[in-house]
Amino acid sequence: MKKLLTVAGVVIVASLLLALRSAKLTIEKKNADQESLLALLYQQKAGEYRALCLQAYNLARYRIDSIAAIYKGAKPMAIVTDLDETALDNSAGDAYAYQQDTTYNPNQWDLTGHPDAVPGAKDFFKYAAGTKKFNIYYVSNRPALPPILDATSKQMGDLGFPVSATEHCFFRFLPAAQVGSSKQPRRDDISKTDSIILLLGDNLIDIDSTFDKINKKYLSSTERQQRVTNNAAKWGRQWIILPNACYGDWEAALYNNAPNPTLGLKDTLREQQLKVYDYLHPVH
């Protein structure tokens, strides 16, 4: 009996220590965004995330097969795709920043990180470039600096993506403050020589300029949703979007263009924007 009580005591103390440790880890985060934890786990662990990505790339394959069968244009057929969280999964770099209670350093990750491939992406681009002879244009807002271009090409090559032609990488020229985040000028350049059949991205600005900032300000969440609805027929046809719950303009739009919002302000604005059904004061 005494032994049993001793064992129970050890279990209770261990549980308390574990709980305290968990609480301590939570409290200690001062710089990392606590809310990124669940989003990161969704990307890394949810079967549903994987299924959404495979679904997107299965659909992309179906679309290029269908269009290639009837295409009669003079220009070569092209696919324009974003990289981060569309073809490359960078969640391990984000998770490192979270664990270290710091903010994500994109340049460090671009140069020395080890992204994974988004499920379905590598096989799709290999099929599209190899079997179907589409030109693949990687239009990314990673900085267009030679070391970053080289490092990204190597990361993608190591993962098995087709990256034979570096001229097919359209990264963002610096300074970003001047050129902004819009990818439309790069899409326009590509359209001079190629017929863009399909666009893929995890952020609406990867797809079309209708989702770009206006006067350097993000569109509101409501406006973004409205513009998605206005183009309802294009989703799954010319336009394919991948899931990204970790970051993106969808998140930035929540903060009403507040300059450099603190974590506290972000939390407040997030809560304010929830759609809530008030049981005590229902509105019909």
Ligand SMILES: [Mg+2]
């Ligand atoms: Mg992206």
